[in-house]
Amino acid sequence: MTRDEEFQELRPLLFSIAYRILGSVAEAEDAVQETWLRYEASATVPDSPKAFLSSVVTHVSINVLRSARVRREEYVGPWLPEPLLTDPYDDPQRSAELADSVSMAALLLLERLSPLERAVFVLREVFGFGFPEVASAVERSEAACRQLAVRARRHMNEGRPRFEADRRERRELAGRFLDAFREGDVGALAEMLAADVQMVSDSGGKAPQWGKGVAGAANVLRLLTAMSGPLAAVGVTVEPHGMNGQPGAIFRDPDGRILNTWTIDVLDGRVQAVRTVINPDKLAHLGPVADAWAVSRAANAHRHGTPGRAE
Structure with missing residues (x-):
């Protein structure tokens, strides 16, 4: 499989990670494009393209989020995430987490987290990445990521609405x-x-x-x-x-x-x-x-x- 084919196969996952971190379709698409440019320019061949690309798109998204937060503080009126008609990434084993995490209510709760907490929560709780992969993506130790995950999960659980009806x-x-x-x-x-x-x-x-x-x-x-x-x-x-x-x-x-x-x-x-x-x-x-x-x-x-x- 060529590098381009590997990337296209993983593009839905990369977009879905970026959108949950950023709450913006346009910014998520830009983050995915930047990830491709970095992957294309990389001289090394990663053992796991999925782990490598997920790490890159997370890192790019964190940087974008940090700068976006300044603009959102100056935003006129209430800020809501950009509407998403369909989530391109599908994983039957994590369908409940994926559906819940993309709701407007959940995305607004994610806005209350720090960029690092948000990224850790998305990778760990939504997409089920292991802590070694999460640590690599956010450039923190596994122990620090576990603490970030605990804090993020607590904040999300405190405010998350429970959609009990099917x-x-x-x-x-x-x-x-x-x-x-x-x-x-x-x-x-x-x-x-x-x-x-x-x-x-x-x-x-x-x-x-x-x-x-x-x-x-x-x-x-x-x-x-x-x-x-x-x-x-x-x-x-x-x-x-x-x-x-x-x-x-x-x-x-x-x-x-x-x-x-x-x-x-x-x-x-x-x-x-x-x-x-x-x-x-x-x-x-x-x-x-x-x-x-x-x-x-x-x-x-x-x-x-x-x-x-x-x-």
Whole structure:
């Protein structure tokens, strides 16, 4: 097998590691490309390409994360990870860990860890790497990595939501929730919202801010019902779609361009959180992006009695 073939075979794993460390599709893809350049330029042939490449992409991702954190501190409004439609890496023996770790909730918990804790947790707890490989990847001793793993696991367990319903039940409830939203069915929406439900929107200051930090069933219900009719009236469609291993949706403008995404957390038969990504920079990898400002203007015009189609 050639070096290029080895790399292409491992690319899904490398991207999946980088995405969990970085929470960004674009940055993860850049980290994978940098890993290839280093592999291509390396004069030595590693005994284990998987261990070598995983180590390199982890090291690159840690460096990127350290610089990205400065930008995230200056980010306008709430920061959410870039939505991921499908995880390219599949391992049936670790399917539960992989699915849980790519959810928006888990990625936001990972944001609270230091870059080293985050990398150790991803390699050890998510992908099942041995401590010798983890130590090589983060350039620390095995003993230090074990301590980092204990701290990371404790922080993650303290804050991690427990999605007790099985995937089919969560998907079905999310489907009913989206149907009720499209139809403006206030009663059905109210029945499905948890008392402490939250709705958070990430616009990055580059799109209208929908649902910035809205909490509580009454407030979220008010926002959802205010949005539903005007968006439908201007031709916005809601397409159910798995997002970050969770139920979710893609909103499209009348021309089919992506307006925003939703991920929906479900627990105990209720919607616990709705996370909206509307920042166009975070949607570009999904396809052509809508002009959210134009859609918002059209929706507001309809709301105030001067209906019009989104531009």
